[in-house]
Amino acid sequence: MVTDAGEMIGDDGRYEAVCSRDARFDGEFFFAVATTGIYCRPSCPATTPKRANVRFFPTAAAAQGSGFRACRRCRPDAVPGSAAWDTRADVVGRAMRLIADGVVDREGVSGLAARLGYSARQVQRQLNAEVGAGPTALARAQRAHTARILLQTTPMPVTDVAFAAGFASVRQFNDTVREIYAATPTGLRAARPRTPTRFGDVGAAGAAAGIPLRLPFRGPYAVEETFDVLAADLVSGVEEMTGLRSGRRYRRTLRLPHGVGIAEVREDGGDGWLVCHLCLQDLRDLTTATQRLRRLFDLDADPCTIAEQLGLDPALAQVVVARPGLRAPGTVDPHEFAVRVVAAGAAGLVARRYGQPLATARGGLTHLFPRVEDLADGSFDELAPPVRRTLRALARRLADGDLALDAGVDRAAAEKALRAVPGLGPHAAAYIRMRSLGDPDVLSTEDGAIRAGMSRLGVAAVDAERWRPWRTYAGLHLAAAARDRGKAFSTF
Known part of the structure; x- marks a missing residue:
């Protein structure tokens, strides 16, 4: 049925993933139910709909563009991003990464196209063909998600939420919220979860105290190794690590398009998410700050697919199994x-x-x-x-x-x-x-720890070709194999 989390053989394979409520596919595709007008993530706990009533979409924006509303139970707008956009080097992959960073909101479609070196019409056509929605629709879906977070985690006035989320007018904001969530902004705020769920408890906090967030990920997450990497390379004054092992808190300053931010991410997160707290000088930076933290912690990776591919190499199989969910930390800037x-x-x-x-x-x-x-x-x-x-x-x-x-x-x-x-x-x-650049397919054989790992496992540089497109993660496992405690990165 499944070749990897992003490539499945037909819609029947997707429906099988929905029937099994497989969280590995959250964010890789969405399904909508024609009889209810609602779209969900694959792991939604609601009763599985009949196959004849189900449609599949590559993005939330595509589902919204077809007239479907977001499920209030599984919150499909809050899933991890598709790992495909990190591996793809073509214009669609590059465009998706820029849209996630808020480029369309700040610079418009023309600005996005200029960064990519294409005309706006070419970008629109390629995105529609690949993901079922153009750059404006994709950015709109992202703004709606930001608005929901602000409505359900801060006491900000609704008008302020509209502009902080990036909407051009309160009317546009109201219309979008009604269309996507089937509720008014005030009703959406009143309907915020009061108790924890398998998809996270958004809680509530004052604007002055910052914004509590859940940063979701799929599959296992080797959180200790990720925090070890960050702790080893801290820049004093810009970053700090507090707390004891298994309860550490990574904190850092953020330079954002509209102002300054302070982010704190906890090592002891929940089942399927990291706990984050953001204090922002300008709340319009919420989407950008969140996406940059996701890149730092490599939260959109698909560890099951990576492990399956690397595990096919007998030389790597044992070390891959030993460290499930090993991630490749990126950067916020x-x-x-x-x-x-x-x-x-x-x-x-x-x-x-x-x-x-x-x-x-x-x-x-x-x-x-x-x-x-x-x-x-x-x-x-x-x-x-x-x-x-x-x-x-x-x-x-x-x-x-x-x-x-x-x-x-x-x-x-x-x-x-x-x-x-x-x-x-x-x-x-x-x-x-x-x-x-968050490239998942980089392997530097000049790294001493990687060379030591290759020597220990008896692999040569020529073997690396069969690790594509996950050579970055192969390098992390090689470096870990060369250490007694299995740290993920060598110190540069």
Whole structure:
């Protein structure tokens, strides 16, 4: 029936997944019921509808565009994103990553098209053909989800919610909420869950206290290993880790399109989600902040498909089974991470000297990481001369636009441009491609831990071809196999 979570043989296979309420497929497709006018995630606990009444859609926006309303029980708008958009390097995959980052809301469809190097008509046509909805509809579905979160987690006035979620008018906001949720904004707020469910308890909090969120993921999640990676590379003043093992809290500052944010993510999350708390200077940044945290924690990955593919290699099978749900942490800011790779152990000094201080320190958080524009002419006296030259060259190219690192960039072209930066070697370029661009198919055989893992397991570089498109995760398992405690990443 199933080749992987994103590719199934026909609608009959999808219906089988719905009958089994298989949560692995949440976000990979949606199903709608013609007799009720409602669409759901595959794992919805409601009574399974008859096959003849079911239609399938690749995105929530496509279901909404066909006139179906979101199920209030399973909240299909809150599923993990499809892993396909992380693996695909074509224009549709790049467009989906940019839309998730809020580019359409900030720059319009023309801005999205310009970033992709296509006309707006071409982008519209390709998205409609692939995902059943154009960029405007996809962004609208995302705005509706943001509005629901604000209505059900803050006491913000409804009018403020409308503009904070990105709607152009209160009328547009009201019409969208009624169409998608079959309720008025006030009714949607009154209907918020009061007790925890298998899909998370949104709870309630004051706007001043921030916004509590559930960040959903599919399959197992190796949360300890992910927090170990983040703890090993903390930039003082920008990030901090508090609490004891198995109860740690990762906190960091965020530079967002409309203002400053503080994010806290807990290690001891729930069954199928991480617990997050966001404090935002401007609530219009909620969608962007959430998506960037999802990339940091690699929450849209499909660990079952990855494990199935890598487990076919006898050399990797045992180590893959030993670490279910191993993730590839990304970053909240591609430019920031590229600078961190070059500055290495001095990233904290660079942040404190060139970054923007917070108006009020929050515990150990004191600064926003500096923009590349602020680093392009930096003296970097605190760094060794070779690092100084490389960092200045990198910052200038990023600031001038000669080098692009964003959610929709062509990853191969970006790595080639990174290698052209004086002093930035192929291993650094590959590492930036992996973390900054969230590429799941990068393997640097220059990494000492990966080489040690390959030697221990008796595999050669030529074997890596059969690990596509999950070579990043293969590298994590190789590096883990080379360590006594099985940490996921080597320290760069």
